[in-house]
Amino acid sequence: MKTISFSVNGKPQKVHVRTNWTLASVLREQLGLLGTKIGCGEGECGACTVLMNGKTVTSCLVLAVQADGAEIITIEGLENMDGTLHPVQEAFVEAGAVQCGYCTPGMVMSTIALLEKTPRAYRRRCKRRSYWKSLQVHRIPENF
């Protein structure tokens, strides 16, 4: 057992973890943040994507001890206090970019990281016109 302290959605957290626990399982089972989903458990599907120090990681492949001191943002950290959604979440709703929704939290986190890294990425990479259109509709600034 090892004690790690890290920040999750801006809240400092101190958790006792086993060294073989993954970040995903700690987020879900210790901290109760069930929005982060485990799909394949081997980093293929991306459902467990969270932001670690601003970069996307598949949290099922990150050991909890590796996240010691890191800053983690999960899907729960996107909503504002007043319940309004992040512009990317708004865009997903608008475009109907949701099916069963199991991996949607991961897709939202990936989209946010992509747009933060390359603010104009949606023009080149996001092929679904409806999606990029909905970003336009919401007047998403180039780096939010």
Added chain:
Amino acid sequence: MAMTRYEKGDYKIIGTKRPYVDAKEKVTGRTVYASDIHLPGMLYGKALRSPYPHAKILNVDISEALKVPGIKQY
């Protein structure tokens, strides 16, 4: 039989794009899936698959599995 043709804009709801009713709770990760449910007394299980593609199971030796602490046998 005469067919009535409805044009876009004839109705407020029909013919317009509506947001999915479950979209908001899905993009916020609030939707509860089976893997999110925890009930008291839940156990972990694992399937042991045959290493042979075509064979008859004569017996399964579970003695090693029974040594695992906390194992339940039914």
